[in-house]
Amino acid sequence: MAATLASADPVLADFAEQVGAEGPVAVEGGRTRWLVGGAPPPDVRTVRAPAGIVEYAPEEMTVRVRAGTTVAELDAELSSRGQRTPLPDRGGTVGGALAVGENHPGLLGRGRVRSSLLQVRYVSADGVLVNGGGPTVKNVTGFDLPRLMVGSLGTLGLLAEVILRTEPNPAVSQWVVSDDADPFAVRHVLLRPGAVLWDGGRTWALLEGQADDVASERAAIAVHGTFTDGDGWPELPPHRWSLTPSGLRDIGAHATGRFVAVVGAGLVFAAEPQPSRILDPAARTVGERLKRNFDPDGRLNPGRDPAAR
Amino acid sequence: MDLGLASDDLDKCVQCGLCLSSCPTYRVTGDETMSPRGRIALMRHVQHRGAPLTAEVVDAFETCIQCRGCEPACPSSVPYGHLIEQTRSVLVASGASTPWWQRLAFRQLARPRLLRAGTTVLALAQRAHLVPQRLGLPARLPLRRDPHVVSGRDVYLFTGCVMDAWQRDVHHAAARVLEAAGCGVTPTGDAAPCCGALQAHAGLLDETRRLARRMIEQLEPDVPIVVDSAGCGAAMKDYGRLLDTDEGRAFAERVVDVHEFLAPILDRLPTVDPLDLRVAVQDPCHLRHVQRVHGATRTVLAPFVRELVELDDDGLCCGAGGAYSVLHPALAGTVRSRKLAAITRASADVVASANPGCTMHLAAGGCATLHPIELIDRALSEERAPGRPPRRSRRRSSRG
Amino acid sequence: MSGDPAVDDLVAALGEALAPDRVRHDGAERALLSRDASVFEGGVAGPVCFPVSTSEVQAIMRIAAAGGHNVVPRGAGTGLAGGAIPLGAPIVVSTTRMNRILDVDVDDRIAWVEPGVVNLDLSRHLGPLGFHFAPDPSSQQVCTIGGNVANNSGGPHCLAEGVTNAHVRAIEVVLPDGEVAMLGGLDAEPLGYDLRGVFVGGEGTLGIATRIAVTITPNPPAVRTLLLSFAEVVDAANTVSAVIAAGCVPAAMEVMDQRITVAVERYVGAGYPTDAAAVLLAEVDGLAHGVDHDAETIATIGRANGATDVRLAANDDERALLWKGRKTAFGAIAQIAPDYYLHDTVVPRSKLADVLEQVYAIADRHELLVMNVFHAGDGNLHPLLIFDAREPGVLERVHLAGAEIITASLDAGGVLSGEHGIGVEKQQYMDRLFTDDDLDHQDRLRRAFDPTCRANPGKVLPVGHSCADIQSLRAVPTGVWG
Numbered sequence A: 001m002a003a004t005l006a007s008a009d010p011v012l013a014d015f016a017e018q019v020g021a022e023g024p025v026a027v028e029g030g031r032t033r034w035l036v037g038g039a040p041p042p043d044v045r046t047v048r049a050p051a052g053i054v055e056y057a058p059e060e061m062t063v064r065v066r067a068g069t070t071v072a073e074l075d076a077e078l079s080s081r082g083q084r085t086p087l088p089d090r091g092g093t094v095g096g097a098l099a100v101g102e103n104h105p106g107l108l109g110r111g112r113v114r115s116s117l118l119q120v121r122y123v124s125a126d127g128v129l130v131n132g133g134g135p136t137v138k139n140v141t142g143f144d145l146p147r148l149m150v151g152s153l154g155t156l157g158l159l160a161e162v163i164l165r166t167e168p169n170p171a172v173s174q175w176v177v178s179d180d181a182d183p184f185a186v187r188h189v190l191l192r193p194g195a196v197l198w199d200g201g202r203t204w205a206l207l208e209g210q211a212d213d214v215a216s217e218r219a220a221i222a223v224h225g226t227f228t229d230g231d232g233w234p235e236l237p238p239h240r241w242s243l244t245p246s247g248l249r250d251i252g253a254h255a256t257g258r259f260v261a262v263v264g265a266g267l268v269f270a271a272e273p274q275p276s277r278i279l280d281p282a283a284r285t286v287g288e289r290l291k292r293n294f295d296p297d298g299r300l301n302p303g304r305d306p307a308a309r
Numbered sequence B: 001m002d003l004g005l006a007s008d009d010l011d012k013c014v015q016c017g018l019c020l021s022s023c024p025t026y027r028v029t030g031d032e033t034m035s036p037r038g039r040i041a042l043m044r045h046v047q048h049r050g051a052p053l054t055a056e057v058v059d060a061f062e063t064c065i066q067c068r069g070c071e072p073a074c075p076s077s078v079p080y081g082h083l084i085e086q087t088r089s090v091l092v093a094s095g096a097s098t099p100w101w102q103r104l105a106f107r108q109l110a111r112p113r114l115l116r117a118g119t120t121v122l123a124l125a126q127r128a129h130l131v132p133q134r135l136g137l138p139a140r141l142p143l144r145r146d147p148h149v150v151s152g153r154d155v156y157l158f159t160g161c162v163m164d165a166w167q168r169d170v171h172h173a174a175a176r177v178l179e180a181a182g183c184g185v186t187p188t189g190d191a192a193p194c195c196g197a198l199q200a201h202a203g204l205l206d207e208t209r210r211l212a213r214r215m216i217e218q219l220e221p222d223v224p225i226v227v228d229s230a231g232c233g234a235a236m237k238d239y240g241r242l243l244d245t246d247e248g249r250a251f252a253e254r255v256v257d258v259h260e261f262l263a264p265i266l267d268r269l270p271t272v273d274p275l276d277l278r279v280a281v282q283d284p285c286h287l288r289h290v291q292r293v294h295g296a297t298r299t300v301l302a303p304f305v306r307e308l309v310e311l312d313d314d315g316l317c318c319g320a321g322g323a324y325s326v327l328h329p330a331l332a333g334t335v336r337s338r339k340l341a342a343i344t345r346a347s348a349d350v351v352a353s354a355n356p357g358c359t360m361h362l363a364a365g366g367c368a369t370l371h372p373i374e375l376i377d378r379a380l381s382e383e384r385a386p387g388r389p390p391r392r393s394r395r396r397s398s399r400g
Numbered sequence C: 001m002s003g004d005p006a007v008d009d010l011v012a013a014l015g016e017a018l019a020p021d022r023v024r025h026d027g028a029e030r031a032l033l034s035r036d037a038s039v040f041e042g043g044v045a046g047p048v049c050f051p052v053s054t055s056e057v058q059a060i061m062r063i064a065a066a067g068g069h070n071v072v073p074r075g076a077g078t079g080l081a082g083g084a085i086p087l088g089a090p091i092v093v094s095t096t097r098m099n100r101i102l103d104v105d106v107d108d109r110i111a112w113v114e115p116g117v118v119n120l121d122l123s124r125h126l127g128p129l130g131f132h133f134a135p136d137p138s139s140q141q142v143c144t145i146g147g148n149v150a151n152n153s154g155g156p157h158c159l160a161e162g163v164t165n166a167h168v169r170a171i172e173v174v175l176p177d178g179e180v181a182m183l184g185g186l187d188a189e190p191l192g193y194d195l196r197g198v199f200v201g202g203e204g205t206l207g208i209a210t211r212i213a214v215t216i217t218p219n220p221p222a223v224r225t226l227l228l229s230f231a232e233v234v235d236a237a238n239t240v241s242a243v244i245a246a247g248c249v250p251a252a253m254e255v256m257d258q259r260i261t262v263a264v265e266r267y268v269g270a271g272y273p274t275d276a277a278a279v280l281l282a283e284v285d286g287l288a289h290g291v292d293h294d295a296e297t298i299a300t301i302g303r304a305n306g307a308t309d310v311r312l313a314a315n316d317d318e319r320a321l322l323w324k325g326r327k328t329a330f331g332a333i334a335q336i337a338p339d340y341y342l343h344d345t346v347v348p349r350s351k352l353a354d355v356l357e358q359v360y361a362i363a364d365r366h367e368l369l370v371m372n373v374f375h376a377g378d379g380n381l382h383p384l385l386i387f388d389a390r391e392p393g394v395l396e397r398v399h400l401a402g403a404e405i406i407t408a409s410l411d412a413g414g415v416l417s418g419e420h421g422i423g424v425e426k427q428q429y430m431d432r433l434f435t436d437d438d439l440d441h442q443d444r445l446r447r448a449f450d451p452t453c454r455a456n457p458g459k460v461l462p463v464g465h466s467c468a469d470i471q472s473l474r475a476v477p478t479g480v481w482g
């Protein structure tokens, strides 16, 4: 049975032991997003999740990986079989990327981080290994602990091992750029683009698919601007803003500084931080109850709060 | 209480609910007691478990429009129409349903002269603004009717009861179209005054059987019986099951809807200019769900109008349901509103509906409605009219 | 009048909050709402409410909270795991009157709908705009979006697009304490825990969804539909695995075994070969060249795996007919025997062939007829046990065979349900997949929404876990056959 396997896995058991059942503890990945949602106390005890790819089944489109594995290592393994996940690689770990929950700027093509987590094993505040979800790509067995863990900043449990859904890479990926295109019209024309980015002047589009389709999509967007070949992702400013896709139309009303917006998603990379956002009060109450139910003493990743980004 | 329902039929329902959206009363109320699945479950509760016939249970059965939209939607082929007819007939017999005054009214249907006289009175009253509009009568009942004419004996044209009194023009149009296709027509007239459909819906099955036997006796064998009222056609095609006799089955075999009859011989009709109209087809339930020959309406009508459009509501009932719109005006009105909204979305010039009850019910809702055969007749007669400019090229299919 | 003054007061209070004619407490109504489309009996409904707005749902919840009453939301009642079955005479909240499509925004690619909107009605509404709602359960002409959200429903076309959870952006929920919460949001990365993601699949135990923002998906410009025939079921299953392994994720991959195709042919005549042991219905959509490429890939892989025939639907009519066959499969079965029990488990794709063989063997052992029609692309098995409930003793056999099928799926590394949910159907199997600690954490999640366990109590978690452990609900034990 899956769950007994988890507790029988000495690597995971060892991690659970390190986390223990008492005292504040923070989990460290690549420390790339260390301050998201608040800073942990400086003297907090830190642990590291185990690392390594446990089982990769390309034909199942799934990979079982320890949370401490770097995204780079995972990406290298997956790309050797022509696959990818929605996790962004910013030098951090798989567990960190999931706990932070931020999407890849290519989320239009890769999908969202929240949809990629099939199964999660984490260490609870009592130091116990808990298993949620299942190994199959489709599953509605019980309450959805994996969804809860994505973006929870490790405040409800410390990720030990996960199973992710993978996707095949597109046959062809091609960047094109334009300085006179209407990015919203471009997004509308493209069926499943890898990305459409816009900095207020220039538009970048990542076309994905079979070569002939990429060519015809390129011809189709030419109606909306003059495009030349691009050479990859533009440099993304450091701060993340979360707007609605239509909200990007009047982005000029916000003090973003230099920005690159992900058209179609509402995500913005900006020079200035986003003014504080307000969480629905009743949703906040549910969040607080979650924290109390999962970690009554507030020992897991203290100082962090997903509602305080 | 034993409703006399065949267990085999009743047990066919697996409660999957796939019929819910096809039921007009469920669609507007969202209530299981007003759904086919719910009504079947209540039949089971009453018959198998001795559940009492409370007012709510009776109401659930009485509010069924008997449009039978649930039947084609049901993957398990539950014969819902027969179940509800039988249930209603037991309710009537037990006095739980259809009070004496309704029964009396239904009996008048088979008395053509009386019905026509009554219609004339009503028509006069209407002109004197004495009839409340909510009764849903046609905008103007006819004061006088041209007599039926026998033009041959290739087919009978079934003329029936209410329709003959209120919409005889449609029969005349049907006769002209059939004649244009080279058929000599004998209108059945008072020889077959009523098919018994409305009585059957009300649970007066014995009355229907009596009428059926009488009609079979009165009409000569072997001549096809063309019907231009979907409700009558459906009832008459069911005589075999209703009477469970060989004569009944043989008779039912001869019954044919007018569109169904014309579709294979369409090339016998002259080619004419189509009417410059965008026409929405509203299938009468008993054509679509019971006879299931609604495809023929389109085939036959298409060459005669500029454009045919479908409504986007999956053939949901309009709420007319024979006498239903009179007995349950509020619910029938809500169901009709839904239909009128679909008609508005289709932005058609006119709605074509092949059943007198439906055309009257829709017209009472303020919607321009004609029988398809009237449209065809009009296209043909415009062609016949003297002084027309010469015809343009042929255009047969104009569906789109 | 119920004869119980407390109940009469409750009904009166609800009637005052809504409208007297939208609260019913008569025997007919309660009897009908005590069941859904599953085989389970034993439900008992309390007052049945038909609210038309969020504030009315809120009023119901407040009355329930004040009086300590339980509440069960209900959509169209097409659930197959008994999720909408009321246990212990709770207030039943029917969402069927909340059926308006409130707003469609093509820029944001969302539609705001009320929970009672019928799945197919939404796609029909979006059609003229060139969009649709991607999850397409076989019950889509009747089931509600609220029900889809609560059950995280899937459908044949969820292989590439994902099930309901991937298509829900925000949900307005009336929580069991009567507070209204907005979960998620239309912005790219909403703040806080992903409560919207958690609510989807909550089977009505986390509150009542009153407005839902779903993602709308553009209609693909090109579609290719293939029908592959196989002499062995195993070959069809292997083809499915190989297609995915080759880096091709079709929009849909459905397998039907010979018993199904024979029945379907007799019923609607979809043009399936009746001499093949199994057929694979595969559909690819997207841009013109991509679909041709993928169709070619599927055909080639199919042939390499022993496909005896590969057919490409020549036009829309043919395509529609092939799908009609698939979608009326249940109907076709009803022509063979009056009753069926539809199972729903998921196994790793590579184990499909193996588990299928076991399923046939299990049915044989219990002298039952089993047919298989399933979402092969995601390993989602739907073995259908077909029987006549009037045959004495047959129900026990169906029950035993079902348990063995579940065991076989779990042993192969699978899960209990791919799309129907746990409801009352599979509670007793939950501890086969999860430890007490795992279930305890699920219970903690649930109690964050519903600390007093009043929303759809007695569902999902097995007895022994607080919210399910309300013995008084079980006047009649679950699992009773109807």
Ligand SMILES: Cc1cc2nc3c(=O)[nH]c(=O)nc-3n(C[C@H](O)[C@H](O)[C@H](O)COP(=O)(O)OP(=O)(O)OC[C@H]3O[C@@H](n4cnc5c(N)ncnc54)[C@H](O)[C@@H]3O)c2cc1C
Binding pocket: B016, B017, B018, C036, C037, C072, C073, C074, C075, C076, C077, C078, C079, C080, C082, C083, C084, C095, C115, C136, C137, C138, C139, C142, C143, C144, C145, C146, C147, C148, C149, C150, C151, C152, C153, C154, C155, C156, C203, C204, C205, C207, C208, C209, C210, C330, C419, C420, C456
């Ligand atoms: C013939 C048939 C085929 C089917 N095919 C599929 C299929 O292909 N894929 C699939 O996934 N399912 C399928 N199903 C199962 C079922 O149709 C789905 O689970 C559907 O989503 C249920 O919707 P409903 O409106 O009927 O919900 P109901 O059955 O009424 O309720 C289901 C659950 O949702 C809860 N609920 C309902 N509304 C709300 C709300 N507003 N807020 C909170 N909770 C709510 C209820 O409490 C209950 O727990 C099928 C069922 C049938 C009968």
Ligand code: SF4
Binding pocket: B022, B023, B024, B025, B026, B034, B035, B036, B039, B063, B064, B065, B066, B067, B068, B069, B070, B071, B080, B317
């Ligand atoms: S006959 Fe019409 S009104 Fe009656 S249950 Fe069937 S669909 Fe509903």
Ligand code: SF4
Binding pocket: B012, B013, B014, B015, B016, B017, B018, B019, B020, B036, B037, B040, B070, B073, B074, B075, B076, B077, B078
């Ligand atoms: S009548 Fe047919 S469609 Fe309706 S619930 Fe019963 S079996 Fe299903």
